[in-house]
Amino acid sequence: MxxxxxxxxxxxxxxxxxxxxxxxxxxxxxxxxxxxxxxxxxxxxxxxxxxxxxxxxxxxxxxxxxxxxxxxxxxxxxxxxxxxxxxxxxxxxxxxxxxxxxxxxxxxxxxxxxxxxxxxxxxxxxxxxxxxxxxxxxxxxxxxxxxxxxEGHQYRGIVRLLQHFQWTWVGIIASDDGDGERFVQTMMKMLSKHGICTAFSKKIVMYISTAITISSQIGKVKEGEGLLMNEIISLINSEVRVYVLHAEVKTTTCLKWMIFLHMVLEGNTETSAGKVWIMTVQWDFSTMAIQRALDIGFFHGALSFAIHSxxxxxxxxxxxxxxxxxxxxxxxxxxxxxxxxxxxxxxxxxxxxxxxxxxxxxxxxxxxxxxxxxxxxxxxxxxxxxxxxxxxxxxxxxxxxxxxxxxxxxxxxxxxxxxxxxxxxxxxxxxxxxxxxxxxxFDKEGQLAGGFDLINWVTFPNQSFIREKVGMMDPLAFPGKEFTINEEAITWHSMFNQVVPLAVCNDHCHPGHRRKKKEGKPFCCYDCHPCPEGKVSYQKDMDDCLKCPNGQFPNKNKNHCFPKNLHFLSFEEPLGIILTILALCFSLITVLVLRMFIKNKDTPIVKANNRDLTYSLLVSLLLCFLCSLLFIGQPQIVSCYLRQTSFGLVFSVAVSCVLAKTITVVLAFMATKPGSRMRKWVGKRLANTIVLGCSLIQASICAVWLSTAPPFPHLDMDSLAEEIVVECNEGSITMFCCVLGYLGFLATVSFLVAFQARKLPDIFNEAKFITFSMLVFCSVWLSFVPPYLSTKGKYMVAVEIFSILVSSSGLLGCIFFPKCYIILLRPELNNKDQLRRRN
The missing domain is CATH 3.40.50.2300 (Response regulator)
Known part of the structure; x- marks a missing residue:
């Protein structure tokens, strides 16, 4: 054998x-x-x-x-x-x-x-x-x-454990030797890499001479002369709640004595209240003979890694x-x-x-x-x-x-x-x-092939304890499943009331806020600032706020994005209903005036100043009122094509009619002078030429606009925070300005001509009323520009509709109200003799 x-x-x-x-x-x-x-x-x-x-x-x-x-x-x-x-x-x-x-x-x-x-x-x-x-x-x-x-599996297990509970503010305790230095350096590097800050790293060096008794050591500490005072204050009284302990025999033994001395000094048996201890594999509840009376309650609820057994x-x-x-x-x-x-x-x-x-x-x-x-x-x-x-x-x-x-x-x-x-x-x-x-x-490096158990230590007043396996770090498991933990099985220190402890440098930044680093502090220490306008943060401790996706907007707390509503002037909303009613009412009034003038077409007041121009002007004003309805409702391709072009064209016809009537008045009085050559210009041909010529110029501009860069429906995501503006993009701003500019040019010429003819004698002279109507027209469109440029969405459209209605009603009221007054209320004045007698 x-x-x-x-x-x-x-x-x-x-x-x-x-x-x-x-x-x-x-x-x-x-x-x-x-x-x-x-x-x-x-x-x-x-x-x-x-x-x-x-x-x-x-x-x-x-x-x-x-x-x-x-x-x-x-x-x-x-x-x-x-x-x-x-x-x-x-x-x-x-x-x-x-x-x-x-x-x-x-x-x-x-x-x-x-x-x-x-x-x-x-x-x-x-x-x-x-x-x-x-x-x-x-x-x-x-x-x-x-x-x-x-050992690398243990380091990764510690990091995964801290990440699981979102502990980002921890202290490291190790022995003051080569192993402790290596542990501290390795852990600090890994923790920093995974977004976890080290509040401090303490290397325990406790020199207590064998010739000094416990009582004398305690006396020196009380007097502030003990060599352990700084260590006791920094470790026990620290606000850090989670400690990672390199649990070698020398480290744990010295740590126990430090806690014991603190208990004697402070008279506090709950020394580790509010502390979570994370121990390495070497940890075990082993007590020296002279330490047997020491309370182990300060390690209640501790977590340690252990060799799988x-x-x-x-x-x-x-x-x-x-x-x-x-x-x-x-x-x-x-x-x-x-x-x-x-x-x-x-x-x-x-x-x-x-x-x-x-x-x-x-x-x-x-x-x-x-x-x-x-x-x-x-x-x-x-x-x-x-x-x-x-x-x-x-x-x-x-x-x-x-x-x-x-x-x-x-x-x-x-x-x-x-x-x-x-x-x-x-x-x-x-x-x-x-x-x-x-x-x-053994693996190729001569180490045991396997992983570590995660142990929860539950202590009792009679110095007994229970090891509760609550997780495992298994490097041989499937990717993503290496670290497992049963959080429900963990018993925490009684001070935590079975609520997962917090270990952060400062309180979490809640959703709706972002982190801003504090100067001179580790990256885990930060201030919380609300997200700026238009941005949100969905999670805790976000470094930056994000913009909501297209078509969404942040809520009031800036922690969630909601779908934006479509923003346009609808027929169903109060503003759209009011403008629609106004447009239809003015259209109806225009139709009634036109019917009245047709019914009294043979009266002197209707026949004066070219009856056909009067009919043309009333029809164009009717179209002006009706074209405002194109601006109400969700923009479509057809409505975007017709909005500005129809507005520009019918208003050009209306202003051309006013210009033709004014020029007719001026030429009529000039033709009454003896020997005047203006008689050949007086008549329907000149008026029709002015109306057709001025209108064709505007029609040509609109045709070029529609053929080169026509308007189209557009979704504006940025103008309004909580809504998507559905609008008509003008396509070519230059052509749009040309349409408005030409219309303004006609209005200015009409105003100047009417202003010059305002004092011409004869009761049939409309120059005074045309002057006032063009003054109203120009004033409306000049005041239209600032609010149009300063508003967004449906309110910008409402401003344009309002300007169309006001300017059109100004023309209708100022030119035709006096004549309607005579036709309806003073018919005795509507004859040539009476008018001449009054003149």
Whole structure:
């Protein structure tokens, strides 16, 4: 039977008579770490070796043994004990193997990365496989294997956790060493990349001399002279609610003492009220002997990442039968027993006056979880898997072969001079399912292939706690599903009332506002400013406001866009109804006047100044009133073609008729002078020529306009905030101005001619009325320009309709009202003799 040796380096260190006055020294030098809970790591190693040796299917005829050395978390002790591993039991003599029956096949390293580095430096020379549950990825040794997943997955898990709860203002706490510096630099870079700010990064350095008692230290702190005052104030009293803790043993131990000192100083048992702790893989509720009385409530609701683990069958039963006298060769168990149960054995050399006597019948299950747990912790699970990894690698070196047709498997391939370096090819390619059903294998970098569990820690006043698995970071999952979390299963600190805590530099900017960076502050600190007009923000903390899509407008709170309504002058709205009624009324009046004039066509007052021109003027005024209806309703292609062109054309006819009537009056009086040659110009031919000629010029302008750049329907999205203006785009502004300009030119000429003829004698002279009517006409269209240019949408159209109606009614009233008065109310004046007599 071959014997192979697996050596381990445990983090458990016995309490070597330390007293309350010999406090933890977190600086360099010999470090006492009396943590009974770490004894489970030794027991998991013992249990794994025992399980393998008792299993006939694994390494038959081969026995695994082990030696356990304590590093004391000290470089000198680590170096010395590592030299013992590669030497004989009697003395340190490297490169000499005097005990041929024992073969060192692998080394299980401790949890401290610095200690593992010291060991790997020496063991790497001999290519001895070293398997350690450490996260330090900077160690690049071919013979070094990590029984933990890639540390990068943990970093990404922390970032995803912070992103899930939208925590953007966090503090980082790490140890003041190389690992802590690397953790801080890596985390700050990743957090900044994902929009998360670091409020502070604190490296814990707590030097408390072993010669200073707790009371003297507290006294100095109260006086403001203690070395921890700044750390306590910045960490405990900080407004930061979320802390990311690099949870190595030294860091967590020092942090506990800092919180304890703060509790003593402030008399506040709710030290961590309003704090959320996010711990790395190294975290566990492990309490030193002198820390047992410390309250663990400040870590209630904490979240930590842990190596994925399952319950190992048989391990709780193994612990139940553990007895101080049952483990032969175990120098740690009696010390562990005394520390855990606070008693002394009868044969102990310690002073028993104030201590209880250990009976050996105490039950481990009665210990609080901070001292010892009956279920295997994640760190112990890593050691358990490490032992099985070595055993399965040895099994791959020695395949099972049936012997003489029997079912007995024998290993016949082990050479007598087997070297530990021969294990590497098999260890690198190892892949098996452990007794808990988990797959154990290494990736190409020598790290455990797998992910991390997310644990929620629920504490109780009796120092007990519960680990609640609430999520997982699984890099092997489908893309987008690597990080999962059950938010409903999380128990938060009682101060949060089961409401997800907020961790932001300042309050969120609500929708309708945008963030503006504060000068001199990290990018997570900002002021909130309302969105400018026409812009919205749909979500919290938007860096800039956005314009609504075309056809939509922002609401009053500027946090949502609504579809815009179509904006045009409708026949159904009050303004459109009023203008329509006015247009129809004036049209009806014009028709009645025309009917009256036709009925009295043979009377002197109708026959005066060219009866046909009067009819033409009334018809054109009727068309002017009716063309205003083209401006009401939703613009269409046909209505846009006809609006301005029909308006310009019919008004040109009307003004041409007025001009012709005025010129006829002037020529008629000039023709009465003796010897005047103007008689040949007096008559219908000249009047018709003026009307047709002036109208044809306007018609030509409109024809060119329609053939080159005609008006067309257009949707104006920007003029009005909440509506889409449906309008007729004029196509060519130049042609539109030509139409209006020519109309203005005719009106000006008509006014000037009528003004010159206003004092000509004769009752039939219409020059006075034409002068006044053209004055009204020109005044209306001159006052039309400013409001037309200053209004938008349907109101601009309403201004033009109003100008059409007023100017047309001005012509109708000023020219025809006096004649209608005589025809209807003073018919006795409507005869030639009476008119001459009055004249």
């Amino acid at each position: 071959a014997n192979y040796l697996i050596s381990g380096c445990t983090g458990y260190v016995p309490d070597d008579g330390i007293t309350a006055q010999q406090m933890l020294n977190c600086g360099d030098g010999l470090t006492y770490n009396p943590t009974p809970k770490n004894y489970q790591h030794i027991l998991s190693l013992v249990f794994a070796v025992k399980e393998i040796n008792e299993n006939p299917k694994i390494l038959p005829n081969v026995s695994l043994g082990f030696h356990i050395y304590d590093s004391y978390l000290n470089a000198r002790m680590t170096h010395q004990n590592t030299m013992k591993l590669i030497s004989t039991d009697k003395r340190i003599a490297p490169n000499f193997k005097c005990e041929k029956e024992k073969h060192l096949i692998a080394v299980i390293g401790g949890f401290d990365s610095e200690i593992s580095l010291h060991m790997a430096t020496q063991l790497g020379i001999y290519k001895i496989p070293q398997i350690a549950p450490v996260m330090n990825t900077n160690m690049k040794f071919p013979s070094f294997y990590r029984m933990v997943p890639n 399952k319950e190992v069958m048989g391990f709780p039963e193994f612990l139940q039968f553990l007895h101080p006298d049952s483990q032969k060769g175990d120098d740690f168990i009696r010390i562990f027993w005394e520390q855990s149960f606070g008693c002394l054995f009868s044969d102990s050399d310690e002073d028993k006056e104030n201590g209880n006597t250990c009976t050996g019948q105490e039950k481990l299950k009665d210990l609080p979880g901070t001292v010892f747990e009956m279920s295997m912790t994640g760190q112990s699970y890593s050691i358990y898997n490490a032992i099985h990894a070595v055993a399965h690698a040895l099994q791959k070196m020695c395949p099972f072969r049936p012997s003489h047709g029997t079912i007995e498997n024998k290993c016949r391939l082990f050479p007598p001079n087997l070297q530990s370096s021969q294990l590497h090819p098999f260890l690198k390619s190892i892949s098996f399912n452990n007794s808990a059903g988990d797959l154990v294998s």
